[in-house]
Amino acid sequence: MKNVLLSILVVFSVLCVSLPAVALITGEARLDTSWDLDSGELDYGLELDLEYHTSISDRLWAGVELTLRYREDTDPVRIREIFLEGFQAPWDETDFRLGYIKIPWGASDMLSPVDVINPIPMSPGIGEGFMGEKIPVPAIQFEWYHTFDWSIELVYQPDFTPNFIPEPLQRGMLASQLAPLFGVSSADFVVGLDYLEPEVSFDRPLWGVRTRGHIGSVDVALSYHDGYYLNPFPSRVDVMVGDMGEMFHADVLMGYPRRRMLGLEFQGELRALPGATFRGDVALFIPEHWSMTVVPPNKAESFEEDILRDPYWKVALGVDYTTDDNIYLNMIYALGTPFEEGDDVSSYLFLQAERESSDGRWKPFITSGLSFADGSMVNALGVSYMPDLDWNITLTASFASGPPDSKLGGIGDGIFLTASYVF
Amino acid sequence: MKKLLLFVALIFLAVGVCAASASALTADDIFDEMEERQSEVTTSRSRGSLLVVDARGREELREVIMYSREEDDGTVSTIFRFLSPASVRNITLLSLEDGDQINLYMPAYRRVRRIAGSGRQETFAGTNFTYEDMSDIGGFEREDYEYELIDEDEENYIIEIVPLDPDSQYSRQVMKVDKNLFFVNQIDFYDLEETLWRVLEVLEVEEMDDGTVRFREISMSDLKDNTRSDLKLEEIEENIDLPANFFSVRTIQRPEL
Numbered sequence: 001m002k003n004v005l006l007s008i009l010v011v012f013s014v015l016c017v018s019l020p021a022v023a024l025i026t027g028e029a030r031l032d033t034s035w036d037l038d039s040g041e042l043d044y045g046l047e048l049d050l051e052y053h054t055s056i057s058d059r060l061w062a063g064v065e066l067t068l069r070y071r072e073d074t075d076p077v078r079i080r081e082i083f084l085e086g087f088q089a090p091w092d093e094t095d096f097r098l099g100y101i102k103i104p105w106g107a108s109d110m111l112s113p114v115d116v117i118n119p120i121p122m123s124p125g126i127g128e129g130f131m132g133e134k135i136p137v138p139a140i141q142f143e144w145y146h147t148f149d150w151s152i153e154l155v156y157q158p159d160f161t162p163n164f165i166p167e168p169l170q171r172g173m174l175a176s177q178l179a180p181l182f183g184v185s186s187a188d189f190v191v192g193l194d195y196l197e198p199e200v201s202f203d204r205p206l207w208g209v210r211t212r213g214h215i216g217s218v219d220v221a222l223s224y225h226d227g228y229y230l231n232p233f234p235s236r237v238d239v240m241v242g243d244m245g246e247m248f249h250a251d252v253l254m255g256y257p258r259r260r261m262l263g264l265e266f267q268g269e270l271r272a273l274p275g276a277t278f279r280g281d282v283a284l285f286i287p288e289h290w291s292m293t294v295v296p297p298n299k300a301e302s303f304e305e306d307i308l309r310d311p312y313w314k315v316a317l318g319v320d321y322t323t324d325d326n327i328y329l330n331m332i333y334a335l336g337t338p339f340e341e342g343d344d345v346s347s348y349l350f351l352q353a354e355r356e357s358s359d360g361r362w363k364p365f366i367t368s369g370l371s372f373a374d375g376s377m378v379n380a381l382g383v384s385y386m387p388d389l390d391w392n393i394t395l396t397a398s399f400a401s402g403p404p405d406s407k408l409g410g411i412g413d414g415i416f417l418t419a420s421y422v423f
Numbered sequence: 424m425k426k427l428l429l430f431v432a433l434i435f436l437a438v439g440v441c442a443a444s445a446s447a448l449t450a451d452d453i454f455d456e457m458e459e460r461q462s463e464v465t466t467s468r469s470r471g472s473l474l475v476v477d478a479r480g481r482e483e484l485r486e487v488i489m490y491s492r493e494e495d496d497g498t499v500s501t502i503f504r505f506l507s508p509a510s511v512r513n514i515t516l517l518s519l520e521d522g523d524q525i526n527l528y529m530p531a532y533r534r535v536r537r538i539a540g541s542g543r544q545e546t547f548a549g550t551n552f553t554y555e556d557m558s559d560i561g562g563f564e565r566e567d568y569e570y571e572l573i574d575e576d577e578e579n580y581i582i583e584i585v586p587l588d589p590d591s592q593y594s595r596q597v598m599k600v601d602k603n604l605f606f607v608n609q610i611d612f613y614d615l616e617e618t619l620w621r622v623l624e625v626l627e628v629e630e631m632d633d634g635t636v637r638f639r640e641i642s643m644s645d646l647k648d649n650t651r652s653d654l655k656l657e658e659i660e661e662n663i664d665l666p667a668n669f670f671s672v673r674t675i676q677r678p679e680l
Contacts, residue, residue: 026509053678061678087677095673104533148668217524219537269539277539322541324592358648359478360549389475389483389510389549422510 025052030420037413046070049080059089081136095143100136103155105210105223106281106316107267110350111334113283113314114223114263117155117208119230120338121164137161150213155225157206160198162256163230163338167193170232174252176405178237181294181305188247195254196235198228210263218268225263228256231339233307234292241297248297257290257308273319280317287311287342308342327355346373346407361386369408376402376409382416394418450572450582454565456605460635464661466492471656473505475550478649483549485511487654488680492665494520500670503557504680511548515675516557525554528675535672544592551621551643551652573597579608593620604628606638614647621645626653 027050034043046069053063065080083099090096097103106112118134138161143153175189200206206228212221232254242249267279287308295302314336321329330352336345349372354365363384370377382396396416402409448456473485486506493499498520505511515528525538538545543555567587574581579599586593597611606628612621627640640655674680 026512055679058679085678087673095676102533145668145673148671151673214524217539219526219535267537267539269537275541277537277542279537320542322545324544326545328545356546358645359650360546361477388481389508422508 024054025050026423027051028420028422030418033417035415037415056084060084060086079136093145095145096141098140099138101139101141102134102136103139103141104134105221105263105265107219107221107265107279108281108316108318108332109279109320109330109352110318110332111316111337111348112265112281113285113316113336114261114265114281116225116227116230116259116261116263116283117157119161119163122166122169122339135161135164147213150211153210153212155208155210157227158200158202160200160206160228160256161230162197162232165231170254174234174250177234178239178248178250178252178294182239182248182296184247188242190242190249192249192251193254194251195232196256198256198258200228212265216268218266221263221265223261223263223265225259225261227259227261229259229287229341230256231341232256233290233341235290237292237294239295239297255290258288260286262286276319276321278317278319281315282317283314285312285314285341310342312342312345314340314345325355327353329353346371348372348407371402371407374402374406374409376400376406378408378411390422392418392420392422448572448580450570451565453572453580453582453600453605454570457600460605464493466490466661466663466665468658468660468663469656470506470658471654473550474651474653474655476651476653483508490665490669490680492670496520498523501557502670502675502680504675505548513678514548515680516547516554517670517672517675518557519670522555526672526675527554528672533676535676551645551650575602578602618647620647627655 027048030047030049032045032047035041036043048068049065050068051063051065053061055061062084064082067078067080069076069078079100081099081101083097083101085095085097087095103117104115105117106115117139118137121133121135137157138159140156141153142156143151145151170193171191172186174191174193175186178191179186179189206226208223208225208227210221210223212219214220233256234252235255236253238251240249240251241247262284263281264283265281267277270276270278287310289306290308291304291306293302293304316332316334318330318332320331323329332350332352334348334350337348340346348369350367350369352365352367354363356363363386365382365384367380367382368377369379378398378400380396380398382394384392384394386392394417396418397414398411398416399413400409400411404410404412467490469489471487471489473487475483475485477483485508488504488506490502491499492501500520501518502515503518504513504515506513513528513530515530517526517528518524522543525543527536527538528534529536538554544553546552547554547557569585569587571583572580573583579601582598582600584596584598586596592614594613594615594617596613598607599609600606601608606625607623608625610623611619612623614620622644624642624644625638625640626642627638629637629639631637637659638656640653642651642653644651668674
C-alpha cells in the first residue's frame with residue numbers, strides 16, 4: 001500500500017509542475033525525516049500540499065487545499081481547507097468564509113490560549129511546525145467592518161472536531177493518570193478507550209464572536225467562544241483485574257466537557273521598552289463541572305474525582321526584539337499549553353533566537369523551553385538553508401531534560417530533517 | 424529613522440522637466456526645485472517586477488503590485504504585494520501614514536502581524552529593503568538632516584546629507600541630482616565607519632506628455648553583501664479611484680488586489 005501511495009505522490013508531483021492543464025495548482029512538496037535518539041527509531045514521510053484557488057467574481061473566491069501524505073499510521077489524504085470566501089460580500093462592509101476552514105485567533109507567536117477553534121495534531125517533537133499545524137473545521141466566519149478600524153467577527157460551527165491524539169499516546173497518558181490511584185506503575189495498566197463526542201449540529205452549534213481593531217498604536221481583539229474542549233477527558237473508568245498478564249485493565253469512556261472562553265489579544269509597541277514589540281493573549285476558561293467516576297475491581301465502592309470545576313486562566317505573553325546585528329529574539333511566557341487544562345495548567349518560558357545570513361540563505365536558530373513546574377527543559381538547535389527561493393532545508397536537533405513524565409522531558413531527544421520545495 | 428527616504432520618495436514622485444540654471448544654487452534651492460516639479464499624484468497603482476540577485480549572482484524574479492495614496496496631512500500610505508513566485512505569493516505589506524503603522528499579511532498562516540520597534544529594521548521577504556525602507560515614502564524631511572551642496576559635475580548636483588537621528592545606521596548619504604530634470608540619479612549610503620555600504624541607482628526614467636518624468640527602473644545594491652534588488656515598473660496608473668478604506672488591514676487579506 002505504501003508503494004502505491006508513494007507512486008501516486010510522485011506522479012502527481014510531476015504532473016503538477018509540468019502540465020499546463022494543472023498549472024494553476026500550486027503547493028509544496030515536503031520530505032520529513034526524524035530520528036528518535038531515545039529509541040533509535042528512524043521515521044520518514046513525504047507530503048504534497050496542493051492548493052487551487054480561483055475567483056468566481058471580483059468579490060468571491062473559492063479554494064481547495066489538500067495534503068497527500070505518505071507516512072505510517074496517518075491518513076493518506078487530508079483536507080487542509082475547502083472554502084468559499086467573499087470580500088465586500090454580501091455587503092460592502094462584510095467579508096465571509098465558509099467551508100472546511102482554519103480560523104486563527106490570537107496574536108502570540110506560539111501557544112496562543114485564545115486560538116481555540118481549530119484542533120491540532122499532536123506534534124512529534126519540537127522540530128519545524130511545532131504546534132503550528134491545524135486541522136480545519138466546518139464553519140462559517142462572517143466579519144462586519146462597522147468602522148474603519150474596528151470589526152466584529154462571528155464564527156458558527158455546526159460540527160465538532162477534536163484534537164488528534166494517537167490512541168497509544170492517549171492510553172499511555174491515561175495509564176499514568178490512573179496508576180497512582182491504585183498504587184501501581186503505569187506499566188501495570190492496560191487501557192481500553194471509548195469516546196463520546198458532544199452533540200453539535202446546525203441547531204446546536206459551537207459559536208464565537210470576536211471584535212478587533214486598534215487602541216492607539218496597539219492592535220487589540222476581544223473574543224468569546226462557546227464550545228467544547230478539544231482534548232478528551234475521562235468520565236467513567238471501569239477497572240478490572242487483568243487477565244492478560246497485566247495487573248489491571250481499565251475501560252475508559254472519554255468525553256469532551258463544555259467550555260466557554262473569554263479572550264484578549266494584543267500586539268504593538270510599548271514606549272516603556274523602545275524597540276520591543278509585544279504580542280500577547282490572555283484567556284479565561286469557564287469549564288462545566290467534570291468529574292471522573294472510577295469503578296474499582298472486585299465490587300469495591302466507586303469513587304469520583306474532580307477534573308474540571310473552577311474557572312482558570314491561560315496566558316501567552318511574548319516580546320520580540322531585533323538587535324543591531326540582525327539577531328531576532330523572541331521570549332514568550334506561557335501559562336498553559338494546548339494540552340494542559342484546569343489544575344494541570346503550569347508556567348513555561350520559551351526563548352527563540354535566530355539570525356539570517358546577509359544573503360538570506362542561512363538561518364541558524366535556537367528554541368528553548370523551560371517548565372517552571374518541574375524544571376524540565378527542551379532545547380532545539382537548528383539551521384535552515386534556502387538554496388533558492390523555492391527550496392528550504394531545515395535540520396533540527398532537539399534535546400530534552402527531565403524524567404519522561406515531566407512537562408517537557410517527555411518530548412525526548414531527536415533529530416529532524418525537512419526538505420521542502422514550493423511550486 | 425529615515426534611512427531611505429530619498430529612495431522611496433524617488434519611487435513615488437514624478438518631477439517636472441525643466442532646464443534650470445546651474446549657477447549659484449544651494450542645496451535648499453535644489454530641493455525647492457525638486458518639490459516644485461513634483462506632479463500632482465495623489466493615488467497610484469503600479470505593477471512590475473523585483474529582481475533579487477544574491478552574492479553568487481543567482482537571480483530570482485518576483486512580480487509585484489503597489490498602491491499608494493497621499494493623505495490629507497501629506498503623509499503617504501502604501502500597499503506592496505508580491506504576486507509571484509509561489510513561495511512569496513500574496514505576502515503583503517501595509518504602511519499607513521509614512522510607516523506610522525506597518526502590518527504584514529502572511530497568507531500561509533492567514534495572520535496579520537504588526538511590524539513595530541526594532542522589527543522595522545528586518546529585511547522584507549529576502550530583499551535588500553527593510554520594512555522601514557518600504558514604508559518611508561513620505562518624502563524627504565529636511566529637518567531630519569543636515570545637507571550641503573558639495574560638488575557638481577556636468578550632469579549632476581552632488582549633495583551630502585547627514586542624518587540627525589542618532590540611531591541612524593548611516594553616517595551620511597551622497598545624492599546626485601540630475602541638473603536638467605531635477606530628480607535623484609543616485610544615492611550612496613555610508614555606514615557609521617564611513618564605508619560605502621549601499622548604492623541606489625536610477626536605471627530608467629520615462630518622460631511624460633505633460634513634461635514630467637517618472638522612474639521606470641531602479642537598483643539598490645548592498646556592497647557589503649554583494650547583493651542587489653532591481654525594481655522595475657511596467658504599468659503605472661496615477662490618480663485612480665480608491666475607496667476611502669482601501670489602505671487597511673482588511674484590504675491586504677484579499678486574495679486579489
